[in-house]
Amino acid sequence: MKKKISLAYSSPITAWLTILFVIPTLIVILYSFLEKGLYGGITWNFSLDAYKSFSSPYFIKILWNTISISIIVTFITIVTAIPTALFIATSKKKNLLLFLIIIPFWTNFLIRIYSWIGILGNNGVLNNFLLSIRNFSLGLANNNNILSPLFNFVANLLVDAPYQFLYNKTAVIIVSIYAYLPYAILPLYSTIEKFDFNLINAGRDLGASKFQAYMKIFLPNIKPGIITAGLFTFIPALGSYAIPQLVGGIDSHMLGNVIATELTITRNWPKAAAISTALIGITTILIIVFSKYDKEHKAN
């Protein structure tokens, strides 16, 4: 009887996820080992051509872009998220502050990307600001007073304005940080919340300076939170598509863009599948490595 009931509860979800998640993923992996069809799609011949294309200079550049951008983004995000989460966790108005973090989080993803176009664009807020400083400085320099050289200097610094802040690697990095920061703050917050701050006091009591106490006691104890936050920033960053599409340029194409192009334009399905399989592989390895680390950490 219990068996029948457990099947009744577990079958819908198992069936659904198997058909619409497991099988498609397996198909992707399968297709990566097939040959490209003449007009796109696949033909049922075994071929490693898709993986061989990984060695092309173009692909290596994309791979490098993706990994380096992801690492930079993750690093800056974590370094910013830790003090932010720390501040919220130790504040008396935790809930209010958390709420303030969550609101942008709930705002539509694309809108948040778009808001930076308005800032970084040639006609955007930042450039307008710099332009107005230049004009203002020029104006003051022309009044021929003691500070003229200074204003001339400033104006000269900004001679090339408006600057190209958009459609390049920098834009992708800035916007990615903007997008992923809440995803890093929340798990860090929940780990820090459970941290016993008396340990810091104990450490200081034993002679450590504030800085040492935080470095040697606090950080090691929130490692699980840091790892979770890191993974939940790095992995989505690896698979970025919308951000490089909207604010990136030729120097910042990422794996996601290539997958989309191969899938829809070039219609080289095996290649798109191969890149996807590679992404699946990297992600799975990262998860396994870090969950093993987590198990060891818990055992100790």
Next chain:
Amino acid sequence: MRGSNVKIEGIEKNFDGVQVLKNINFEIKAGEFFSILGPSGCGKTTLLRMIAGFIEADNGCIYLGEDDISKLPPNKRNVNTIFQTYALFPHLSVFDNVAFPLNLKKESKNKIKEEVEKYLEMVQLKDHMYKLPNQLSGGQKQRVAIARALINQPSVLLLDEPLSALDAKLRQHMLIELDNIHDKVGVTFVFVTHDQQEALSVSDRIAVMNQGEVLQIGTPNEIYEKPSNSFVADFIGESNFIEGKVIDVHENYAIVSSRIFGDIKFDIDKKVSLGSTVKLTLRPEKIKISKTQPKNIGPKDNTIKAKVEDIIYSGFQSKFYLIIEGSDIRFKAFKQHADFFEEDEQTIHWEDEVYATWNYEDSFLIEVL
């Protein structure tokens, strides 16, 4: 409402390699207030849940009256449970909680109202009918659980440590109420507890369990005065134990020689052989202690000398913990302060040397080692 008898036959259960129940066999009489008493982990809750139907035995059968209910799911057994945490449905009012079983049977609205009010009246909660469980106190929740379990008219009511979540005074009160309800309703009660006071005070019979086995079944008096082994003797109330070799056997008594206590007379109701090692048990309240040599010693009395190591005074009684020279065993003697002032009485203090005296008919042989 009449209760049913429950027959447990050859029940065994193994959990993860641990034999949690080892060949349990006994019968609970119809309408009895039957308690299963034992320390945590002895298997009493497992056994109870088996009667309810939440756990299946590896071997054996359970009979409710004439019917073998071993394979029936809980919802098909005419048995109801009072859970330790009351398990009231948090989203339903008191009324709807109690009406739940009747709603399942799709009884008419009028009948439901009538029955629910009747049972809430019985547990004195009619005024709280429309409250939610989180608005009730522990004792009130308990009573809702009772009404809800009884409205189904089960033949057996199972109570899984129902009083352990209540404070001491409330526990006493609820115990008496449970007793009253049992008398009124006539259903067989199977009451599981680790508190021997509870079991002794209300049960018709008690089964003492330890480590998956039933050690003794009897009335509270039998269990207390005639424990069948050391565990029961020590678990129920408090006991002293005396071990030694039998050095003399007479018609009604024998003498055991103990290194610590000396030569002690003890009551025998069956044969003991000379030279065998035995273990005696003696209840502390049967021992009289005095500072001076007791004057009225009879042929049936044993007397020993000891030093008072500890006294615990609880108003109506004093517990004396004595140490006998040459050992570190604490010998217990309890004295009830029935009279405010007793003749020949001198107050006993710590470190005093005292005489402990008892009648050999108050002690008995519990084990032959």
Next chain:
Amino acid sequence: MKKNKFSLSIFLLTMIFFYLPLVFLIVSSFNQGRSQVWTGFSTIWYQELFYNSTRLWQAFRYSIIIAISSAFLSTSIGTLGAIAIHWYNFKHKKYLQIISYLPLVLPDIIMGVSLLILFTSTKFSLGLTTIFLAHTTFNIPFVLLIILSRLHEFDYSIVEASYDLGADEFQTLKKVIIPSLMPGIISGFLMAVTLSLDDFVITFFVSGPGSSTLPIHIYSMIKFGVGPVINALSVILIAGTVALAVSTKKIQKYMIN
């Protein structure tokens, strides 16, 4: 306290970083001109938004329909699955636990690509149905997670009490388990609606011509540089999000009391 000043300043910078872009967005939505240079206050873009954007409103309608329907289905499937995982043992339990965890960690694009390939290979035409199927699929693990965490604090003895009092599994589910889990179920449902409304990447891959959701429409608006109408839309969405967030908090507070 030095450390506090440090984390305070980082926190403030982060807050400025978060909100400044949104502030600019809101301000320029009221700008008369198309560029970021302020030429005067105007609600012209809002008028354009409300009167001139039928395709946008259709996309919005589709988004809502898909969000609510996929949330319903995923919440139902996810809740049953959570009950199975938390209270029962069955042969494929480990398998289920793995496949319900994986979608949470794999990048979105993988799911988009794999579903696109699945649908195309099986000649299933891309459209609202495929979007619905995709959304339900990625929502299920989130709902599962939420319900599972609620089940950890769930007093199982009320389920036993229900059986004890004569209810079978279906009656117990309907009268005891689901009502008691309702706060969690609603939480899961709302999360699913939010995720669905916000999704871009997966929807992008599995949508067909004419089946646009709001994020897809916004994407093309941005890509083709439609202008400050997007800003007006953004402001409306932000206001809607804030209103939703605030009212959710109020509902939560109300339910606790």
